[in-house]
Amino acid sequence: MPLLAVRELAAGYGPVEVLRGVDLEVGEGEIVALLGPNGAGKTTLNRVASGLLRPRAGEVSFDGQRVSRLAPQAIVEAGLVQVPEGRRVFPDLSVHENLLLGAYRRGRTRRPANLERVYALFPRLAERRRQAAGTLSGGEQQMLAIGRALMAEPRLLILDEPSLGLAPLVVEQVLALLVELNRAGLAVLLVEQNVVQSLAIARRAYVLEQGRIVAAGPSATLLADERLRRAYLGL
């Protein structure tokens, strides 16, 4: 049984239909990439998975439990945690307070130990723990958003465009970190436009276009696919 299973999911806003029957799975301990251009519906899929948007049809289940009609806090409670697009750290709160809030719903009992762990993972955050999160650089804010999510001891981490707006070197650091976390057992759904780098770390990938999965398979197969290479890599 996969950890995350999305079945024939349809969702949208008002008259606009964004997802039209999406199927996707993430297994325990897997890194899976969800690729696609702007407007393909990637963020909408994340919003449904996190309970911010009700689907019109189909369902999302997590660890065998149907979550697509649960409240966002119940989904976090179950261990599905999202790092949203644009990081969305709380700008007026300090770095430390942002991390504390990461364990608001889940991981409360081991909060001190997890704080140590996150600070060890991101020494930069430890240096700036008293600073307002809004004053951090984009890369540091991304670290903080990931650190905040880790405070909830996620079983599956969904990252929405973590590379957006970051310098290439920082993107590499973020992706390397994901590999490291994955080795420790964390399942990751990496939602990205950055095709090459995402495929480099993901075992499998899906390609979403106009609300439908148009290609899926092992990363190596997708990288070799002539049509995808032309569409996404300009090769």
Place this chain on the structure above:
Amino acid sequence: MLEPSILTASLVHGLANGAVYALVALGLSLVYGVLHIINFAHGALLMAALYGVYFLVERLGLDPYAAIPILVPAAGAAGYLLHRWVVAKASRGREEAVLLVTLGIALVLENLAVALFRSDTRTIETGWAFAMVAVGPALLPAAKLAAAAGALLAVALLWALVRATDLGRAIRAVAKDREAARLVGIDVEHVFALAFAIGTATLGAAACLLLPTYYVSPQVGHGFVLIAFTIVVLGGMGSFWGAFWGGLLIGVVESLGGLFLGESLGQIGIFAIFIATLLLRPTGLFGRAV
């Protein structure tokens, strides 16, 4: 020319009143910060709390200060339920509708008070009502001094709650970014109602502190809601310390205004400040540009 001692005495009176104003304004400011609406029921809820103290004192013979541990949690619980069952339900999450719902609550509460208690002005008798304390050159009723001290303590507790507890952090997170708050697992509707509850709990405390030197009538909230709103605008919408310093300032302005212009015109300074703030510094003293 006025003697300096009269001026100082007036300042002390103003600061003492201002401390209670600050507490009332902080409740309003907190609700504004989280829900992004001005709670027009704030004054009517203060009136209801004042009646609560009045009956606890008159019927059960409680000391008004002994009523604090009863009235603060009761007002908080009432605020929580009021938000969950009335404000949130009737407005369906639309901010402009929330505004009207709170106005409706104010009308209902005031008319209910008229129907139940008639529009008589009521005061309580306490054994120490006429005790006076010298503060510098000012002779202050002991109850007024106690009210100021209690209000400052309540402000400090509120500050600690907002800064140093998980609930306080959640409140500040929800105030800034509701969706991101949901993504860390915060039950945003619960936090809305809790913020509303804290806002009304401050009124429970303020009512116990006020009544010994004040009165209660169904319309008593009007003056307070105007003053509190002015303070919140002056200090900067949603700003904690803005509401605090704004409260003290307004208390002093009212007191000095009364001294120079007479009781009936004393409040004119408050509204002059309100208009000047809107014209010259619409983000308030401590506010940030939106």
